[in-house]
Amino acid sequence: MVTAPRRRGDADRFGRMFTRVEITALLSNPFGRPTGWIVLFGGVINGLILAPALAPLTGNDPAALAVGVPLGIVIILGVYAAAAPRWEARSFAAAPYRWLLRTGHGSSGAYAKPDRRGRLTLYSVWAIPWNKGIGAELMRQVLRDTVEQGLDLWLVAVNRRAARFYRRCGFNPVNRELLGTRMVLRCEGTTDRSDR
Numbered sequence: 001m002v003t004a005p006r007r008r009g010d011a012d013r014f015g016r017m018f019t020r021v022e023i024t025a026l027l028s029n030p031f032g033r034p035t036g037w038i039v040l041f042g043g044v045i046n047g048l049i050l051a052p053a054l055a056p057l058t059g060n061d062p063a064a065l066a067v068g069v070p071l072g073i074v075i076i077l078g079v080y081a082a083a084a085p086r087w088e089a090r091s092f093a094a095a096p097y098r099w100l101l102r103t104g105h106g107s108s109g110a111y112a113k114p115d116r117r118g119r120l121t122l123y124s125v126w127a128i129p130w131n132k133g134i135g136a137e138l139m140r141q142v143l144r145d146t147v148e149q150g151l152d153l154w155l156v157a158v159n160r161r162a163a164r165f166y167r168r169c170g171f172n173p174v175n176r177e178l179l180g181t182r183m184v185l186r187c188e189g190t191t192d193r194s195d196r
Contacts, residue, residue, distance in 0.1 A: 010100050014109045014124075015089030021126040023081060033158040034179045039076050046072025088124055095123075097145060101138055105129075108138035112146060112153065119184075120146060122155040139169045147187045156180045 022035060030036035047069030054064035054071075092098055095111035097120075108127035115121040122142065127135035146153045147170075155171065157163035158180040163173065171183040 010098075011089040011093035012085070014092040014098075014100050014111075015085035015087070017107060017109060017128065018088045018124050018126050019081060019084040021128060022084065023077070026077075032161075035158075039073060039080070042076040043073030044069055046075055048072075091123065097142075099138060099141055099145075101134075101141065103134065103137065105132050106134045108134045110138060110142060112142070115154065119154045120151050122153055125155070135165065136169070143169070143185070147185055150187050152184060152186045154182065154184050156182050 025033060026036050026039065030040070047065060050068040050071060051061065051064040054068050055061055058064045058067055091113075092100075092109070092111045095113040097112040098109075099111070100109045101107065106128050108125075110122055110125040112120050112122045125135070125138070127138060142153070153171075155166065156177060156179055157166050157171075157173075163181045163183065166183050167173075169185070171185045174182045174184055176182075
């Protein structure tokens with residue numbers, strides 16, 4: 001069941017809003033999610049690449065590195081801000097399950113598609129503003145369209161706060177991974193209990 005119309009405008013709106021939420025989260029708590037570490041790592045690499053070109057301008061190598069790393073982080077964030085909306089819009093448009101909810105209190109969205117192992121997996125969950133019940137409303141719709149229709153639903157919670165939210169929604173942790181905690185919500189009657 002597809003829960004959002006297949007309109008290009010919805011996909012573009014989803015991509016823009018998800019990117020806005022992600023960048024806001026990165027700026028408020030850079031290391032609260034894996035993306036923050038990726039941006040830092042990419043910024044350091046860019047800084048090391050830029051440092052030799054900056055050395056004549058700054059007068060020495062340590063100063064060039066001190067300028068290069070923040071500049072590298074800004075470049076990575078700029079590339080992400082420019083490219084992520086399109087990536088997310090394409091993924092949203094191609095997913096068999098899509099949600100883009102707008103209420104009087106805010107907006108939220110997510111999409112679900114099979115992962116590499118064929119498990120229906122929830123991706124790019126966001127809500128604006130946070131802590132207003134909008135995410136819970138989104139999850140009620142997601143669960144109606146998936147688990148109540150007989151489908152197990154998987155996701156990766158990127159931090160402890162997200163994992164607590166998903167536990168309240170009925171998800172159970174399966175294992176820790178590099179990007180967070182893999183969780184599952186099994187529909188009634190599911191016989192496959194593989195954890196991986």
